[in-house]
Amino acid sequence: MSNPTPTPPPPTSSSSTTSFPFPREYSFPPFFTRQTNLTTHHAQLVKWAALVVAYCRHYRIFKLALSGTGTVATNTTTSITTTAGGDQQQQQRDTTELFHNRRINRRLSLADIREVIDFLRKDGRAEYVNGGGGDLVWIYWRTPEEWAALVEAWVEATGQRGSVMTLYELVEGDATLGEEFHGLDQDLLLKALNVLVKRGKAQIFGQEDSRGVKFF
Amino acid sequence: MFLKHIDLTTALRPSYLPDEDLLFVQDNVGLYEGKFKLPNHQNGQVYLTSHRICYVDKAEPRKHSVALDLKDVDRFEFYGGFLKSSAKITLIPKPTKRPALQPRSPGDPSRSSTSSPTQQLDGPLRISSVDPPLATAATWVCTICSFSNPLPSNFDPTTANAHTPLPPCLACGIKPTLTHLLKAAISNATSRQPSSPALQTPLPLRPKTLPGASSTDRSALEPPPLQKPQHLSPDPDASFQCPRCTFLNHPSLLSCEMCGAPLISHDLPAELTSQARAQTESPGPFLNSLGAAPPGFENLESIKLSFRGGGEKIFYERLKGSMTQRKWLLHGAPPIPKSSRPGDPTSSNGLTAGHGSGTSRERPKIGGIAGLEHRGQAMRKNNELMIGGAFEDLEALMASAKEIVALAEDFARQVKGASGGSSASENALLADSVSQLGLITTKDIVGSGGGGGGSDSLYLSELARTLAEFLTDDRRGVLRKAGGIISLVDLWAMFNRARGGVELVSPADFEKAARLWEKLGLPVRLRTFKSGVMVVQGRDRTDETTIKALLAWLRDLHEFPPEREVPWDWRMFGRGVTARDAAERFGWSIGVAEEELEMAEERGVLCREEGIEGLKFWENFIDTGEGKGYKDPAKQRDDLILQALQKSGFL
Structure with a gap:
């Protein structure tokens, strides 16, 4: 599935240290008010959705906290760069910035944020982490299917078919360094692998912390 | 034609x-x-x-x-x-043409005055038709010489006041008092149950003489009754019956040989007029034979x-x-003498117009401060006169109040008898006074004969027209002052205020009338905003022109820096405007501005921002057209399938 939004091209993980270039609308005050005109509202949703996805892609955010006060999705894995501490804190600040433009002192209300998320969900680009209306949301700047395809392609390319590896190895190991899915959230990886399992291309085994996967 | x-x-x-x-x-x-x-x-x-x-x-x-x-x-x-x-x-x-008069007028100086404007009087004179005895002139008896003079036809007891010109006694030339004339008129009318037709309908007062005007001036303006032409036909055998003593006079005589009564006066005795008419008109072929022009x-x-x-x-x-x-x-x-003079800033205009008032003639002689003083003096004098006259009036009215009331009732009864029911005469009187107050359409003026609904719709359509005129009247500039758009409620208030509190229009009628504009093809239209607010605007003013104006204004804001520092890029986005700003800018009322902005928003031209400073409207940078290319993924898939099917020829 192609990226439906005409946002700036997705930055690669290497550029994640640079700050996110916000689109023009981000500094347009009415952008933070729910529009009443239906067409304008639709355009607004489209733009917000694109912004959220682009933003998460830029910083490789997999789980987004809506309340904005800082829980950042990447805290389950040790984050993009293996150094945990400072980087994580930087990201905390970043997510509030997404819905709150301090420069023009405008903020998107939580209800409106949820509307954007719902819009993304319809699109298959977001999902609440615990089903209902929780605070944490998966932002699928790549859907599990896409991740699965990436992993499968990598397995194919490196001739790993039939081999067994741990999940940790898959996303943090040196072998996948430079791959897109390197540093992928464990839960999201599981979702992606489950896609492969359904297709009969892989099998997952093991306990909570030490799961392995075998590719066929 | x-x-x-x-x-x-x-x-x-x-x-x-x-x-x-x-x-x-x-x-x-x-x-x-x-x-x-x-x-x-x-x-x-x-x-x-x-x-x-x-x-x-x-x-x-x-x-x-x-x-x-x-x-x-x-x-x-x-x-x-x-x-x-x-x-x-x-x-x-x-x-x-009046061929009968032509041979007579030249050469006869006394008759030449018949070609003066007053000659036109004879047309309507012949209207007074049927009842000869009614029309015998009302008379007043001079207190000085006890000569009985005819009341001037334009003397109407109901409207007469100090400024009504009073003719002097024909015998001794002494002017009667107004009270005297009033009494005479009333006693005349009451003594004769069916009163003269001239009195049946109130006559307007004919402002003629100015206080300063000499008697010759007056005679030029209002020739004494004696100069009236009494013969409209050259028939030598006709003889005139004196209205008072019934003596048959020779037609060329101006006053009765026996009693000296004027044979023709303003209120020409109807017997004579009917005779005159018979003489001029009965010979139909006569007119035809003389008429040089074709009958058409x-x-x-x-x-x-x-x-x-x-x-x-x-x-x-x-x-x-x-x-x-x-x-x-x-x-x-x-x-009307002086009524518009005192304190009237346009009085100089009036003077240049040359109405022949005494002051205007004196004016060129005195200049400077002396002139101003003189004018002030004249004005004071005039005020004094007017006030004095008004009190005189009151006295006269009080003196004869009883008779006046009786007279009015009498009129009402007569007209009632003629028109068969309803208080038509009172209505007429009312309508008259109302229209004098500058009102145009009243329920009373429009026809009510059609019965029920029909007349109501006529009233409404007339009201609609009146409103349209009121709105488009350049002198008032109602619509222009309100920025080309005005809410119906405001207009209603303004209109009723303009009516001066008389014959007010009910809101329901007003709205109905406003709804008729479209149907009647008038140059204004009623518009209902989505909130239900109704406004009135010119027909040429459409939403598109409004939007154009709004956009041009917002684009200007890209050029001019905002009054205080703003955190966003005003060169790119301009700034938000509130309804208040728009109201100030376009001269609209706030309600109208709100509605117009929302209309523009509805069209997708503007977008809103709700903040601590209230609701602001911005140029729409959200929906800049990119959104239009966006398609629902499911729909996109369907489209792809459809395309594939079409390609493979299944469809």
Whole structure:
């Protein structure tokens, strides 16, 4: 599935240290008010959705906290760069910035944020982490299917078919360094692998912390 | 031509002459010329004014609207209608030339005055038709020489005041007092139950003389009754019966040989007039033989108004009234003495217009401060006179209050008898006074003969037209001042205020009338915003023009820096505007501004921002067209499948 939004091209993980270039609308005050005109509202949703996805892609955010006060999705894995501490804190600040433009002192209300998320969900680009209306949301700047395809392609390319590896190895190991899915959230990886399992291309085994996967 | 093409106002009503008053409106009227229907003039509204009868065609008002001047009307007849033929009023034009008078006027200096403007009086004189005994002139007896003088025909006890010109005694030249005349008129009227037709309808006072004007001035303006022409025919055998002593006088005599009573006066005894009419008109072929012009040109063809929707009785009544009043004679008459002078800033205009007042003649002699002083003095004097006169009036009125009331009741009874029910005369009186107050459409003016609903709709359509005129009137500039748009409620208040608290329009009627604009093709329109607010605006002002204006304004804001520092890039986005800003900028009311902005938002031109500073509207940078390319993924898939199917020829 192609990226439906005409946002700036997705930055690669290497550029994640640079700050996110916000689109023009981000500094347009009415952008933070729910529009009443239906067409304008639709355009607004489209733009917000694109912004959220682009933003998460830029910083490789997999789980987004809506309340904005800082829980950042990447805290389950040790984050993009293996150094945990400072980087994580930087990201905390970043997510509030997404819905709150301090420069023009405008903020998107939580209800409106949820509307954007719902819009993304319809699109298959977001999902609440615990089903209902929780605070944490998966932002699928790549859907599990896409991740699965990436992993499968990598397995194919490196001739790993039939081999067994741990999940940790898959996303943090040196072998996948430079791959897109390197540093992928464990839960999201599981979702992606489950896609492969359904297709009969892989099998997952093991306990909570030490799961392995075998590719066929 | 008897019938003239007329100009219509923006509201498709006849544009009135100065001083012209609307008396009555009736719709569903057709015109006949002679016995034949006039093509294209079969369904329209008839406006009776104090000067004219105007026909405004319903289908093509600009093309087929005509009017005829009442001054050209010789007489009019009423036909009540029978079975399927509707009631008609026939208007018979005056012959354009009066051959009977021509041989006489030259060479005879006393008669030459008959060609003066007052000669026109004789047309309506012949209207006073049927009852000769009624018309015997009311008289007043001079207190000095006890000569019994005729009351001037334009003397109306109901409207007379200190400024009504009073004729001096014909014998001794002493002016009577107003009270005296009033009493005489009233006693005359009351002593004679069926009062004279001249009194049946209140006559307007004829402002003629200025206090400073000399007696010769007055005689020029208002020739003494004696100078009236009494013979309209050269028939030498005719003899005139003196209205007082019944002595048969020689026709060339101006006053009775026996008793000295004037044989012809302003209120020409109807017996004589009917005689005169008989003489001028009975020989139909006589006119024809003398008429050099073809009959068509002579306009002997009468015009008939066919009242298919009723209303003929009131029309007839009012027509009778205006024919008696002959307001067109007042046109160009000097203004009512001094009434507009005191404190009137335009008084200098009045002076330059040369109304021949005493002060204007004296003016050039005195200049500078002396002139100013003089004027102030004159003004004070005039005020004094007016106040004095007013009190005199009061006294006179009080003296004869009882009789006046009786007189009014008498009139009412008579008119009631004539029109068969309803307090029509009171209505007429009311309508008259109301129209004098500058009002145009009242429920009373429009025809009510059609019964129930029909007349109501006529009232509404007239009201709609009045409103449209009120709105588009350049002098008032109601719409212009309100930025081309005004809420219906504001307009309603303004309109009723303009009416001065008389004959107010109910909100329901007002709204109904406003809804008629569209149907009547008037240049204003009623618009309902989505919130239900109703506004009035010019027809040419559409949403598109409003949006264009709004956008141009917002684009300007990209150029001019905002008053205080703003965190966003104002060169790119401009700034948000509140309804208040828009109201100030375009001269709208706040409510209207809100609605207009929301309308523009609805169209996707603007977008909103709700913040601590309230609701602001911005140029729409959210929906800049990129969103349009966006498609629902599911739909996209369907489209792809459809395309594939089409390619493979399944569809």
